[in-house]
Amino acid sequence: VQTVSNLTEPELIERIQRLLPPPPDWLVVGIGDDAAVLAAARNRFEVLTIDALVEGVHFDRRFTPPAAIGHRALAVNLSDLAAMGAAPRWALLSFALPADYAVLDFDCLVTGLAGLAARHGVHAVGGNLTRSPGPLMIDVALGGTVKPRQAMTRKGARPGDAIYVSGSIGAAAAGLAMLRTTGLGGPSDGKGRADLSGPPDPCTARYLYPEPRVRLGLALARNRAATACIDLSDGLGDGVSRIAGSSGVGAAIDVDALPVEPGAAKWFQEQGQDAVQAAIAGGDDYELLFTARPRLHGRLSAATSHGQAPITRIGVCTVEPAIVLRGPGGVESPIPGGYTHFR
């Protein structure tokens, strides 16, 4: 097997460039110089984020195909920009590769990343390649644009605002648990790696290839339909807590309203877990959680008609700072928290 240590850095860079679309007209200097040079977008604010995927922390190579690693490395950043209502534009890619990483796997990783980038009009304008003496690591910095005064933050929610979530929750957490339990969640290639030539379970697909809600974020921002917005990387419980904390409000979430992914609910129940609690605490959903003024419902209708994502009203912002789950019969309980990185 040919590994990355058999190739020089220029050879690896050339392999990346081959998988990228032609450079856009705003790219003045692209890959191959000390830095990239871009013509700025007119009358726009710049929106910037960076996120890392670290082997052993964010993914397990035994059941995450290289293409999914590349896809997810960009998707988590696209989701951050979506939560701000920004249109993504450029990416900087930093790879730390174990010496024994197969060149074929490297190509698949870049292909997974480049495919998602192309679908969202993102161009990789530069990057960095280095050896890693340990885990495979990918850092993606992503830049985009938003019109002044259209950027969404976490802190505009007010008591009385309705709380919405896009799509469904719990699917990625169930998918990850399936992969961990079965080693796969789909057919295997016989070498302990997932073979996605057959149809994967919808939950594992959601974990491996999350679709960031870029269009919905843009539509919410353009229609000024949301008062606050966040993406669900660390679970719905974490997301509600963060919006509430940043905005200085509390929240009441209706358990019955939560759009728990049916396949995930079934799987969690089979494992003897409370499906709702598991879906609320589960990370990696990359849905948008946002708040909206009830009297501005027309804006929300306009936004969702262009956002290409179902949304569900799941609760309301409260004056009382607590964050509570309202179950059947009005019984209230504290919300399960999200994932914490260090502790």
Next chain:
Amino acid sequence: VQTVSNLTEPELIERIQRLLPPPPDWLVVGIGDDAAVLAAARNRFEVLTIDALVEGVHFDRRFTPPAAIGHRALAVNLSDLAAMGAAPRWALLSFALPADYAVLDFDCLVTGLAGLAARHGVHAVGGNLTRSPGPLMIDVALGGTVKPRQAMTRKGARPGDAIYVSGSIGAAAAGLAMLRTTGLGGPSDGKGRADLSGPPDPCTARYLYPEPRVRLGLALARNRAATACIDLSDGLGDGVSRIAGSSGVGAAIDVDALPVEPGAAKWFQEQGQDAVQAAIAGGDDYELLFTARPRLHGRLSAATSHGQAPITRIGVCTVEPAIVLRGPGGVESPIPGGYTHFR
């Protein structure tokens, strides 16, 4: 010893924010949301780069103090922007931290980075923190601005252009070799880590705390004094080869003209090495290597009077594509190459 695993992610972020200066007026949304939002600079191109420092590849924690790791993580990126003639503006910081990394070391690392950032007017607008199951890793993405048509690249050199290098070469390579050999290069704190309370050797200081040539890069760009420019991260041999390759020229370098750092020359000779060859092949100098038209020497004088760095003319670009070293008596030999990351 308190380690980063004793703290939550918000607590670590708060420690970073305490060490940063107040946000500039162009920062609309800073650390603490899904992404940062910036007001764009007017009539400027954006310049973007990303670079990683990986423990065990780019530094050794046994003789690189945390402040130096932080300093270098930003310096390597500042140097890339300097080579483009850009004014640095914002940074995104991504840290992958071993669970047992001491909080005090983390604070020192951030302090080293923040100190250099403040001196160059760079603001950390966002970032990411994650655990690392292996090495300490820091990825810094850096953005800056340049006036249209002032950006320097590697490909404008023509036969007859003079070749210049700023400062001196070989110091960082000698400093690294000293640190590897003696474990230090300065007094020790008794725990195998360098104690920089005493005066370090000038060469080890150059390795640990390189000063990127930001002002020189800006001055060269503003005066349009350079036809091509690159920063010396992987050695002078590598830098000359890359400018020559990108520009489609050759180069003849005068051995006697090379500004080898005296302390480095002495050290290499003591080790039985050819000092010039070692200085040419040695990386981490972060000087600027650039070419200039002889007939535009007035521009160069104007630039260097504002660039706050000595420059030395070391050779000339040639029609013949080879890259040669011209020694005493006109004897020519091939130039030693730079550092290769993968092979």
